Amino acid sequence: MTAYDANNIFAKILRGELPCYKVYENEHVLAFLDIMPRAPGHSLVIPKTPSRNIFDISPDDYAHVARGTHKIARAGMKAFKADGITVQQFNEAAGGQVVFHLHMxxxxxxxxxxxxxxxxxxxxxxxxxxxxxxxxxxLAES
Known part of the structure; x- marks a missing residue:
């Protein structure tokens, strides 16, 4: 498997080198809007630990991403009066991954x-x- 690239776009966002539309952050994850959304409110939740995908993230760090995604999904249902939520996570190019920093x-x-x-x-x-x-x-109301 290819090594983690510390210069991927999400690593640069985490380091503050690139801007984002941040919606949530804690010591483990960052959530921000996708600038090319597939639906209104399309957000990305990423770990702060350098992880290429599901194959090199620790189970504990992945659990933080899942908890962050859960929190953002609940807020997305409310904020956008959604009828449902789609959650996706891709791994490696053959699996549809485009940015090689784990994200949901x-x-x-x-x-x-x-x-x-x-x-x-x-x-x-x-x-x-x-x-x-x-x-x-x-999120503030939850």
């Missing part, structure tokens, strides 16, 4: 509305700011 996708869903294709369009920054505000507000 949380996508609020509405009945009858399909997900946009992956990486199909960059969202307007004002829309992302509003979606981040909605998620942060829902």
């Amino acid at each position: 996708h949380m996508m609020p869903r509405r009945d009858g509305i399909a997900l946009l294709p992956p990486a199909s369009r960059k969202e307007d920054p004002k829309v992302l700011e509003e979606h981040a505000r909605l998620l942060i507000s829902a």
